[in-house]
Amino acid sequence: MRTDLEEDYVEYVRSRLPRLHKVAYLVLGDGDQADDAVQDALTVLYRRWGHLAEVENLDAYVRTMVVRACLAYRRRRWSRVLLRAEAPDSVVASGSSGVDDRVVVRAALHRLPHRQRVVVILRFLCDLSVAEVAQVLGCSDGTVKSRTHHGLRTLRATLGEPSTASVIASHRTEPT
Amino acid sequence: MIEETLQTFADQDPPPSRLRAEGVLARGRRRTRRRTALTSTVAGAATVLVVLGSIAAVHARSAPRPAVAGVGCVVEELKVPTSVAGWTMVTGIDPSGRYVIGRAGSRDASVAIRWTDGAPDVLASGFTPVSVNTAGVVAGFTEPVSHDRRKQRPAAYIATGLVTLPLPSGAVGGDAYSVNARGDVLGSANLADGSSAAVLWHTAGSIAITATMAGNGFGEAVTDDGVLVGFTQDTRPVRWALDGTATAMPLPPGADSATVLSAGGDWATGVLAEVGKGDPAPADVVSLRWNLKTGSVERLAGFTARTVSASGTVAGLSATNRPAYWRNGRVTILPGPASGARQGSIGGITADGQVIAGNALAPNNPTPMSTDGPARDATNGSPPVIWRGC
Numbered sequence: 001m002r003t004d005l006e007e008d009y010v011e012y013v014r015s016r017l018p019r020l021h022k023v024a025y026l027v028l029g030d031g032d033q034a035d036d037a038v039q040d041a042l043t044v045l046y047r048r049w050g051h052l053a054e055v056e057n058l059d060a061y062v063r064t065m066v067v068r069a070c071l072a073y074r075r076r077r078w079s080r081v082l083l084r085a086e087a088p089d090s091v092v093a094s095g096s097s098g099v100d101d102r103v104v105v106r107a108a109l110h111r112l113p114h115r116q117r118v119v120v121i122l123r124f125l126c127d128l129s130v131a132e133v134a135q136v137l138g139c140s141d142g143t144v145k146s147r148t149h150h151g152l153r154t155l156r157a158t159l160g161e162p163s164t165a166s167v168i169a170s171h172r173t174e175p176t
Numbered sequence: 177m178i179e180e181t182l183q184t185f186a187d188q189d190p191p192p193s194r195l196r197a198e199g200v201l202a203r204g205r206r207r208t209r210r211r212t213a214l215t216s217t218v219a220g221a222a223t224v225l226v227v228l229g230s231i232a233a234v235h236a237r238s239a240p241r242p243a244v245a246g247v248g249c250v251v252e253e254l255k256v257p258t259s260v261a262g263w264t265m266v267t268g269i270d271p272s273g274r275y276v277i278g279r280a281g282s283r284d285a286s287v288a289i290r291w292t293d294g295a296p297d298v299l300a301s302g303f304t305p306v307s308v309n310t311a312g313v314v315a316g317f318t319e320p321v322s323h324d325r326r327k328q329r330p331a332a333y334i335a336t337g338l339v340t341l342p343l344p345s346g347a348v349g350g351d352a353y354s355v356n357a358r359g360d361v362l363g364s365a366n367l368a369d370g371s372s373a374a375v376l377w378h379t380a381g382s383i384a385i386t387a388t389m390a391g392n393g394f395g396e397a398v399t400d401d402g403v404l405v406g407f408t409q410d411t412r413p414v415r416w417a418l419d420g421t422a423t424a425m426p427l428p429p430g431a432d433s434a435t436v437l438s439a440g441g442d443w444a445t446g447v448l449a450e451v452g453k454g455d456p457a458p459a460d461v462v463s464l465r466w467n468l469k470t471g472s473v474e475r476l477a478g479f480t481a482r483t484v485s486a487s488g489t490v491a492g493l494s495a496t497n498r499p500a501y502w503r504n505g506r507v508t509i510l511p512g513p514a515s516g517a518r519q520g521s522i523g524g525i526t527a528d529g530q531v532i533a534g535n536a537l538a539p540n541n542p543t544p545m546s547t548d549g550p551a552r553d554a555t556n557g558s559p560p561v562i563w564r565g566c
Binding site for chain 1: 200
């Protein structure tokens with residue numbers, strides 16, 4: 001790659017890394033895995049850099065690459081993730097002395113079926129629209145809406161809305 | 177509102193990234209050079225296979241409705257040692273069905289378990305068992321409590337106990353993922369520059385590295401015939417010769433990447449990132465089965481492959497995440513420990529494809545299981561099981 005193009009690439013990567021890392025972290029739930037997935041996506045971006053003139057929204061394009069890198073990372077590591085992932089979280093009862101809002105929400109997300117979890121994360125944690133999620137996952141808008149509906153319904157049941165929300169709110173204002 | 181709870185969760189800062197723009201650029205340069213070199217090698221190897229006329233990609237995109245296992249296929253719960261509290265996850269079974277292996281315990285104190293004819297023994301703590309052969313030799317890896325995969329070490333449990341396998345020069349960690357009847361172990365070494373190399377060890381007689389494979393890859397499975405398969409860091413399935421050279425495995429038309437998960441007899445299985453229209457292309461999970469003898473590859477519709485037997489039967493999850501097996505183009509769902517059982521996971525399958533080990537979610541467990549973990553609670557509501565006569 002030409003030096004000037006590499007400089008553009010480095011500048012772009014530097015300015016977007018925090019956001020891309022956060023998206024990957026939300027999808028994968030692990031900082032190191034998020035770094036690996038972002039690196040994978042940005043390596044592909046490096047190969048394509050200089051050939052992206054027709055891309056209308058580069059940020060959305062790269063974000064899609066990162067999300068798909070996360071999903072690919074998860075797939076290719078599937079057997080390894082099964083074995084290597086941290087031990088399952090113990091269920092922490094809402095209102096118990098050990099309650100932590102992040103643990104509660106993360107545990108609830110992890111208990112969702114994978115496809116629902118990815119849709120909920122992209123819709124509500126990464127703030128993507130229904131159409132954007134459909135484009136990222138290569139499925140229809142209706143599929144995204146359906147998975148969102150079922151995912152939120154399960155989360156409401158798991159988190160006990162609104163009581164858990166109240167617990168979390170009180171926890172945040174009255175730290176133990 | 178649940179949406180506000182999620183937003184609050186999303187607003188929290190993730191742990192700091194270790195990536196820096198200059199490092200990303202350097203890695204991009206290195207990988208691009210390696211990819212170019214590997215593509216040349218793979219293209220040459222693929223040409224040879226085409227000349228031999230042995231690539232036959234079989235399409236089976238329309239998933240038939242899964243069947244339910246017949247009355248001969250029964251499920252039995254595996255006993256867990258009373259000293260072990262918490263969850264238990266089955267990770268493998270030997271080709272004869274005598275030995276089953278798994279991991280159990282808690283986040284900070286997991287132990288390896290090996291069942292012999294159904295009787296459990298705790299092998300070691302801090303050791304994750306992955307594969308077991310007909311002699312009961314177990315391959316896997318040790319890891320610190322932090323679960324940092326860069327600090328994992330390949331290990332094997334042999335007659336004398338747990339031994340750490342040596343790493344090639346320049347490696348900072350590694351893992352072992354498969355052991356065959358001869359005690360040959362295949363795994364990977366993590367190199368200091370972030371790349372990886374597949375490594376073959378022998379454990380019979382003495383323990384030493386047999387070969388380190390060329391290219392940037394992960395070793396996944398070694399068959400009793402000594403066939404070595406895995407995938408590159410660019411997620412291309414490869415087969416290694418004992419001299420360490422890599423040969424590309426075929427991909428279905430339209431696909432440019434796949435990972436190998438398992439091999440047995442003349443078969444291997446894995447998954448690919450389906451390539452569709454658009455750039456970046458949308459992704460979907462498609463499972464594959466390779467015939468290592470003929471070089472053909474076929475898609476397994478409506479099924480997520482996990483492991484393949486020497487008979488060609490593939491164990492994995494149905495489209496609804498139920499433990500199931502694929503045989504002759506048909507997906508059959510395995511029974512639960514009681515009627516109404518739902519999801520689960522697969523650990524392994526015997527050579528004849530008739531016995532499968534894994535976890536099944538009990539119907540009274542309110543916690544659904546996802547593909548990236550077993551029971552999510554501490555009550556072992558997802559018991560270790562073995563399916564026989566399937």
